[in-house]
Amino acid sequence: MKKGVLLVNLGSPDSPNPKDVKTYLDEFLMDERVIDLPLWARTLLVKGIILNTRPKASAKAYQKIWWEEGSPLIVLSERLKEKVQKKVDYPVALAMRYGSMSIKKGLQELVDKGCTEVKTIPLYPQFAMATTETIDVKVDELVAKHFPHVKITRTPAFYGREDYKEALAKSIAEKLEGLDYEHILFSYHGVPERHIRKSDISKGNCKMNGKCCFKMGSPQHEFCYRHQCEITTVNMAKKLKLKNGTYSTTFQSRLGFDPWLKPYTDRTIERMGKEGVKKMAIVTPAFVSDCLETLEEIAMEGEEIFHEVGGKEFTVIPCLNDRDDFAQVLANMIEEWATAETLAV
Numbered sequence: 001m002k003k004g005v006l007l008v009n010l011g012s013p014d015s016p017n018p019k020d021v022k023t024y025l026d027e028f029l030m031d032e033r034v035i036d037l038p039l040w041a042r043t044l045l046v047k048g049i050i051l052n053t054r055p056k057a058s059a060k061a062y063q064k065i066w067w068e069e070g071s072p073l074i075v076l077s078e079r080l081k082e083k084v085q086k087k088v089d090y091p092v093a094l095a096m097r098y099g100s101m102s103i104k105k106g107l108q109e110l111v112d113k114g115c116t117e118v119k120t121i122p123l124y125p126q127f128a129m130a131t132t133e134t135i136d137v138k139v140d141e142l143v144a145k146h147f148p149h150v151k152i153t154r155t156p157a158f159y160g161r162e163d164y165k166e167a168l169a170k171s172i173a174e175k176l177e178g179l180d181y182e183h184i185l186f187s188y189h190g191v192p193e194r195h196i197r198k199s200d201i202s203k204g205n206c207k208m209n210g211k212c213c214f215k216m217g218s219p220q221h222e223f224c225y226r227h228q229c230e231i232t233t234v235n236m237a238k239k240l241k242l243k244n245g246t247y248s249t250t251f252q253s254r255l256g257f258d259p260w261l262k263p264y265t266d267r268t269i270e271r272m273g274k275e276g277v278k279k280m281a282i283v284t285p286a287f288v289s290d291c292l293e294t295l296e297e298i299a300m301e302g303e304e305i306f307h308e309v310g311g312k313e314f315t316v317i318p319c320l321n322d323r324d325d326f327a328q329v330l331a332n333m334i335e336e337w338a339t340a341e342t343l344a345v
């Protein structure tokens with residue numbers, strides 16, 4: 001039995017050209033765990049409406065953040081993989097849920113190296129149906145069809161791990177050292193409220209009224225993205241000794257007309273600027289790698305909104321990217337799995 005590890009991130013288009021962006025968005029948005037409508041309605045919305053307009057606008061946004069080596073998300077994920085590989089003795093491969101660096105290729109790479117036991121690690125600190133779950137389901141499908149001899153071990157959301165909390169807090173503290181910011185925004189990728197209800201394993205307990213998701217210590221929160229985001233903020237506030245009223249949680253990147261998790265990041269930046277906040281810091285803990293949503297939507301659009309309403313300093317805290325302490329968190333997760341498996345044999 002040889003062990004291997006597959007890190008999985010979201011993915012990016014092959015290039016920032018509208019054609020490649022369209023191909024990528026087609027695969028991404030036709031995922032039933034991303035746009036969770038019946039197939040006919042999803043097809044009508046995605047292929048009939050979104051893909052006729054969004055690829056051009058998204059391509060423009062991607063062109064603003066694209067690096068010479070490629071998509072920041074892919075380049076940073078590759079650098080992270082290299083660092084993790086240096087810390088563990090098992091083969092580590094990298095794949096993307098959408099786009100050319102497919103999960104099938106990643107699994108094949110490990111199988112070609114002789115691996116028969118693979119730990120998959122979705123690169124998302126918090127669980128969501130549109131991220132962790134879609135990866136887990138895709139892996140299961142591929143294994144059943146192409147790699148039936150491979151034993152898969154899933155990795156749960158890691159937002160609560162002490163080493164992760166330490167690494168995130170340190171990355172924030174380092175960037176904010178010496179800055180007298182007035183408010184720090186913890187901005188997470190949004191999801192439609194409906195996604196939270198669908199992932200509610202207590203089936204019906206979550207009324208999205210603030211009573212359920214903010215409660216501590218309930219086992220049903222294993223799959224509650226809203227809870228896990230709120231707790232990530234609380235954990236950081238504790239570690240960084242933030243005073244009440246100087247930090248808040250918001251949700252960004254909404255798409256369409258359904259109600260998404262609130263409060264919305266863009267509206268909060270605008271409101272705070274109008275209320276007189278001059279120096280704001282912003283961190284995006286739902287993303288481990290800087291990407292379109294952090295480099296363009298937050299660092300460019302967010303800053304513009306803040307300045308338009310009178311804000312002066314807008315400090316964007318980088319994602320964990322390929323920080324050594326974050327690579328060590330992943331290496332620790334791998335070692336814990338490998339040791340537990342060895343003991344169980």
Ligand SMILES: C=CC1=C(C)c2cc3[nH]c(cc4nc(cc5[nH]c(cc1n2)c(C)c5CCC(=O)O)C(CCC(=O)O)=C4C)c(C)c3C=C
Pocket residue numbers: 010011012013025034035054058071073124128130131189190191192225253255286287290291292293
């Ligand atoms: C219904 C649509 C979407 C849901 C739900 C969603 C959830 C979700 N996404 C991320 C992480 C990322 N999303 C990124 C880009 C992106 N997301 C959506 C839509 C939904 N995401 C779109 C249409 C796009 C593409 C860009 C655009 O047209 O606006 C990215 C960046 C990718 C990159 O190449 O840089 C990331 C990362 C999470 C964590 C999440 C749920 C928790």
Ligand SMILES: [Fe+2]
Pocket residue numbers: 189253
């Ligand atoms: Fe997204």
Ligand SMILES: [Fe+2]
Pocket residue numbers: 205206207208212213214224226227
């Ligand atoms: Fe809830």
